[in-house]
Amino acid sequence: MYEGVRSPLVYTPRSIGEFSTIIFRHPQAILWAGGTHLMASPDYYPSEARDGIIDLAFMDELKRITRNDRYVEIGAMVTARQLLSAGRLLLPPILQQTLRSMGTQIVRRQVTVGGSLCISDARLSLSTTLAILSASAEVKRYDQGKVTTVWIPVAKLYDKEGKLNLGSKSALLTRIRIGLEFGDFQRFVVFGDPIRKSDECGIVALHAKREQNGLSKVQFCVTFPRKAFHISKDLESKLSGSALPIHPEKVNMLSHELVAELTKMHSTISDLQLERARRIFESFLHDLNSQSLS
Numbered sequence: 001m002y003e004g005v006r007s008p009l010v011y012t013p014r015s016i017g018e019f020s021t022i023i024f025r026h027p028q029a030i031l032w033a034g035g036t037h038l039m040a041s042p043d044y045y046p047s048e049a050r051d052g053i054i055d056l057a058f059m060d061e062l063k064r065i066t067r068n069d070r071y072v073e074i075g076a077m078v079t080a081r082q083l084l085s086a087g088r089l090l091l092p093p094i095l096q097q098t099l100r101s102m103g104t105q106i107v108r109r110q111v112t113v114g115g116s117l118c119i120s121d122a123r124l125s126l127s128t129t130l131a132i133l134s135a136s137a138e139v140k141r142y143d144q145g146k147v148t149t150v151w152i153p154v155a156k157l158y159d160k161e162g163k164l165n166l167g168s169k170s171a172l173l174t175r176i177r178i179g180l181e182f183g184d185f186q187r188f189v190v191f192g193d194p195i196r197k198s199d200e201c202g203i204v205a206l207h208a209k210r211e212q213n214g215l216s217k218v219q220f221c222v223t224f225p226r227k228a229f230h231i232s233k234d235l236e237s238k239l240s241g242s243a244l245p246i247h248p249e250k251v252n253m254l255s256h257e258l259v260a261e262l263t264k265m266h267s268t269i270s271d272l273q274l275e276r277a278r279r280i281f282e283s284f285l286h287d288l289n290s291q292s293l294s
């Protein structure tokens with residue numbers, strides 16, 4: 001049955017320099033991080049069309065977590081589990097909650113930050129949360145024998161359907177950077193199963209700063225895996241500067257504006273997904289109100 005089937009070549013760079021040499025020679029090679037998404041793809045192995053596999057597991061530079069007093073930097077090969085244990089005192093609660101929501105403990109031992117952000121066509125939890133935390137990603141692009149390094153906000157790594165765009169066919173996400181000043185209101189909710197029933201799922205996250213009687217720096221993202229990655233600048237600016245509590249009529253109006261925006265921009269989201277996202281968004285605002293009154 002397997003006659004004629006060849007194993008793909010696996011390259012194991014130990015540094016970013018070695019990685020560059022390999023990727024220039026094999027620009028179509030698949031980058032292998034934790035492998036959890038790749039192994040779940042129907043055609044992952046083996047394939048004549050592929051140019052081998054580059055296993056990132058031996059690149060120690062991609063496994064570091066460093067911090068200074070302004071931000072923390074996390075290497076692309078840090079796993080969800082490592083980040084949860086190393087960052088317990090450091091990371092904002094919303095990021096810890098996000099990491100804990102990613103599959104089982106066994107899955108989290110395998111899943112990496114880079115792999116989670118670089119699935120080509122499905123946006124899941126980590127992209128959603130890092131987008132509202134204004135995190136940025138360092139990306140190295142390998143084109144025509146030249147390497148360029150750019151920092152890109154995570155919110156801008158994807159198009160409106162959530163498809164990844166690193167700016168080059170051969171690119172490596174090396175690390176992310178998260179500022180250490182967080183707002184004190186953080187909410188993250190996943191409904192449905194992002195992996196087994198991604199068609200019915202949604203991921204909703206909001207982050208804001210409460211000042212005296214008002215709100216500032218509101219950031220909001222709602223994601224429907226394989227359908228939409230939605231950041232509403234309009235809603236964010238309407239909420240930033242709002243006095244607390246927000247009038248129930250305004251809550252209602254904003255939540256219907258969200259649905260109108262989503263419907264206009266993304267035709268594939270189901271009515272049930274829209275309604276659930278709307279209610280979750282509303283519940284965040286009611287939560288904000290009740291906290292401001294207590």
Ligand SMILES: Cc1cc2nc3c(=O)[nH]c(=O)nc-3n(C[C@H](O)[C@H](O)[C@H](O)COP(=O)(O)OP(=O)(O)OC[C@H]3O[C@@H](n4cnc5c(N)ncnc54)[C@H](O)[C@@H]3O)c2cc1C
Pocket residue numbers: 030031032033034035036037038039056076101102103104107110111112113114115116117118119120124125126171172173174194195
């Ligand atoms: C049972 C199960 C349940 C899960 N549940 C959830 C969940 O609820 N929420 C959630 O968010 N996730 C969940 N996940 C994880 C998610 O589905 C992906 O499997 C995971 O995020 C991929 O990470 P990885 O490190 O294994 O990446 P890989 O599978 O190795 O790679 C994923 C993609 O990213 C590319 N890539 C990897 N690293 C880089 C890099 N540094 N630069 C450029 N490209 C790169 C690869 O080439 C590939 O295309 C679950 C996974 C499983 C198996």
